Amino acid sequence: MTATATPAAGEGNVVTPAAATRPVSVARGYRFEVVKLVSQWRIRLLVLACWIVPGLFVAAVSRQSTLPSDTLFGRWMHATGWAGPLVVLGFSGSWALPLLTSVVAGDVFAAEDRLGTWRHLLVAVRSPRRIFAAKALASLTVILLLVVGLAASGIVGGLLSVGDHALVGLDGHLLAPSDAAGDVLLAWTAALAPTLALAAIGLLGSVSLGRSPMGLLLPALVALAMQLAQMLPLPVALRMALPGYAFISWNGLFTDPGQLRPLLIGVAVSLVWAVVATALAYLLFVRRDFTNAQHDSTARRAVTTGLIPLAVLVAATFAIVAAATPSMGSGITKPKLQRSVATAFAHLYRMQTRQLNRPAVTEAQLRVSAACTKGDDDSATQGAGNDWRCVVTWHLPGVEAAGTAIYQLDVTSDGRYVADGDGPKEVNGYFLVRTPQGDAPNPLWQFDGNVELLSTSQKG
Incomplete structure (x- = not known):
């Protein structure tokens, strides 16, 4: 029933029914939701922390005598300002970004349930669809502001404390400052x-679980589960079917040639997850009965409208990725590892030669090769583990005898490895070399590498 407004005595304007029931535009609702979010003290504190803390952390760590060498690119924080933002990115993908999406997207709908303000909001906006769009866009805006702050702060902190110098890639080759800058920005964009995807999962949890705290924790719990999955010996196709894989596949940007297929697959899967989870949240929200003030979503509804469709999505993406990239094993094989170690050693050997002022050599002259074994079982030729051992062989112009060096490798399930020099000491032992940025450890002593999990040839 539509009520007709009658003007009181002395009133010159009559409010028509059409004007009284016209919904508020999405733009006005979006501005209102953004103001409401940024007016919260915890959101302001998060924005301030994201724009300041990473830069201070990078600047402080870069000036320490010991570096986080167990973190990807951590060992190069003394050498270039572009290593710092990559260290920040590695930490953010594991911990910071899941928690940030939980606080913002995981609470944007549940807050109305706790405060009991849905009826007031509906009276003001008069469109559940526009309310959903405004809240989703507002949470996305705040999350983008936080991500940009993390990236910008890390970059500024690194450049101001160390400088704009070349970056050593994951295969030992040097990236010029301009190339390093482009790859760092691409990594953060990826x-x-x-x-x-985590933000969309947060929206779904906030809508489906109502005032329950589980909605707030859902993105962080999903991210933790995906991290644990990446640590298990799962098939490559299943790893790439999870949206969290894009948090680590950016490593492929820092090899030559770049390992782009895993990154593109990870980004595509993440975007599909974002679309599907947002659509599920939207369908659940517009079908809600807002006339019941005590309404709260049940666990059964959360399972049927959230968990089951996402489980089906995992199965579907796994099937598609498995069909497109027939890599059902671990992806870490002996031939791949040998090629990666030999390539990184050749690049770093040339760097060491320049630092020690020795005669320059080319990689063609070095003819580096590697022979790797896994544990005591000579038949073991694949899989992650800290029991890989590689013997690297190279040749110098005018020298008949070939040089050899031994490395102990710790290879993780995602294809990253750390090679630790095990002799001879004058080649890959620990000693300091003089660089334009100051004394630094021997580049052949320890180095990071990355094995592309997807097969690149019939033999790989």
């Missing part, structure tokens, strides 16, 4: 895709 990390937006899984962040959007």
Whole structure:
């Protein structure tokens, strides 16, 4: 029933029914939701922390005598300012971004349930669809502001404390400052895709679980589960079917040639997850009965409208990725590892030669090769583990005898490895070399590498 407004005595304007029931535009609702979010003290504190803390952390760590060498690119924080933002990205993908999406997207709908303000909001906006769009866009805006702050702060902190110098890639080759800058920005851009997926999961949890605290924790719990999955010996196709894979596949940007297929697959899967989870949240929200003030979503509804469709999505993406990239094993094989170690050693050997002022050599002259074994079982030729051992062989111009060096490797399930020099000491032992940025450890002593999990040839 539509009520007709009658003007009181002395009133010159009559409010028509059409004007009284016209919904508020999405733009006005969006501005209102953004103001409401940024007016919260915890959101302001998060924005301030994201724009300041990473830069201070990078600047402080870069000036320490010991570096986080167990973190990807951590060992190069003394050498270039572009290593710092990559260290921040590695930490953010594991911990910071899941928690940030939980606080913002995981609470944007549940807050109305706790405060009991849905009826007031509906009276003001008069459109559940526009309310959903405004809240989703507002949470996305705040999350993007936080991500940009993390990236910008890390970059500024690194450049101001160390400088704009070349970066050593994951295969030992040097990236010019301009190339390093482009790859760092691409890596942070790629990390937006899984962040959007977690944000969409947060929206779904906030809508389906109502005032329950589980909705707030859902993105963080999903991210933790995906991290644990990446640590298990799962098939490559199943790893790439999870949106969290894009948080680590950016490593492939820092090899030559770049390992782009895993990154593109990870980004595509993350975007699909973001679309599907947002659509599920939207369908659940517009079908809600807002006339019941005590309404709260049940666990059964959360399972049927959230968990089951996402489980089906995992199965579907796994089937598609498995069909497109027939890699059902671990992806870590002996031939791949040998090629990666030999390539990184050749690049770093040339760097060491320049630092020690020795005659320059080319990689063609070095003819580096590697022979790797896993544990005591000579038949073991694949899989992660800290029991890989590689013997590297190279040749110098005018020298008949070939040089050899031994490395102990710790290879993780995602293809990253750390090679630790095990002799001879004058080649890959620990000693300091003089660089333009100051004394630094021997580049052949320890180095990071990355094995592309997807097969690149019939033999790989």
